[in-house]
Amino acid sequence: MIFYHQGSKKKSNELGVASGCLLIIGFGAIIFFFTLLDDIDDLSDYLFEIIGVLVMAISVTYGLFSKKGKIANKHITIKDDYFKIDKVSVLLDTITIDCFMIEGKFSRYFLRDSQGKIAIYSVLNDDLIAFFLENKPQQVTVLEETYHKHEGPYISVKSDDNSLYYDLESGKYTIKKQDEPSVSFTPDVFDYDAKYKLGKPLFKKK
Structure with missing residues (x-):
């Protein structure tokens, strides 16, 4: 007995090439951002920006690698x-x-x-x-x-x-x-x- 799928085809939720590239670009941007800092004292001047970038990176990473069916x-x-x-x-x-x-x-x-x-x-x-x-x-x-x-x-x-x-x-x-x-x-x-x-x-x- 076979039941055929008649609905619209959904896109695969597997990690694709584009998602991988996006992740690499994101972490590359974080590394580039830290290279712009002259010394450790500059961190206090960019504290909110750093927190925002880290939160974004963690969210993207979790979304890409969290378990999905x-x-x-x-x-x-x-x-x-x-x-x-x-x-x-x-x-x-x-x-x-x-x-x-x-x-x-x-x-x-x-x-x-x-x-x-x-x-x-x-x-x-x-x-x-x-x-x-x-x-x-x-x-x-x-x-x-x-x-x-x-x-x-x-x-x-x-x-x-x-x-x-x-x-x-x-x-x-x-x-x-x-x-x-x-x-x-x-x-x-x-x-x-x-x-x-x-x-x-x-x-x-x-």
């Missing part, structure tokens, strides 16, 4: 009780989905596995969520959505007893439930709004 622009395969996306494969029974509804109407869903290897967020009512609702309803939790916010790459969705925080750039997510410890993972592979469509076989066996 790989964006999946490929299809999903469900076969032999395994769920596979890109090169990551997990047992189908380890998949859990939160399906958010507003007044009985679909709003969005969030799919992940128990080990935090996969994460899929979507505001599209596609064939993937339909498959689980029909064939694996025990793995779907239907929640009444009370609040949502989308600011930059950050998503917040809340129900009466469940809060989801999701980063569209790294795939990192945190789920908080009442009276339970919060769960947070940066998955190996993630996707959002992929609009998965169930593939139809070209030839059916008689």
Whole structure:
């Protein structure tokens, strides 16, 4: 069984040549700045500038090298009780989905596995969520959505007893439930709004 990726293709978030060059230029600028100082006493005259440059350098470095999941622009395969996306494969029974509804109407869903290897967020009512609702309803939790916010790459969705925080750039997510410890993972592979469509076989066996 194959679910084809029908959504827009996202850019890879892997460290690229341009990002590497930007990092080198940034550190080169810092070194050049320090060469302009005649002696150590000049540091006090440029204290705020130095702090600003260092904060910028640390922020850029952290953003480039902090752990991020790989964006999946490929299809999903469900076969032999395994769920596979890109090169990551997990047992189908380890998949859990939160399906958010507003007044009985679909709003969005969030799919992940128990080990935090996969994460899929979507505001599209596609064939993937339909498959689980029909064939694996025990793995779907239907929640009444009370609040949502989308600011930059950050998503917040809340129900009466469940809060989801999701980063569209790294795939990192945190789920908080009442009276339970919060769960947070940066998955190996993630996707959002992929609009998965169930593939139809070209030839059916008689």
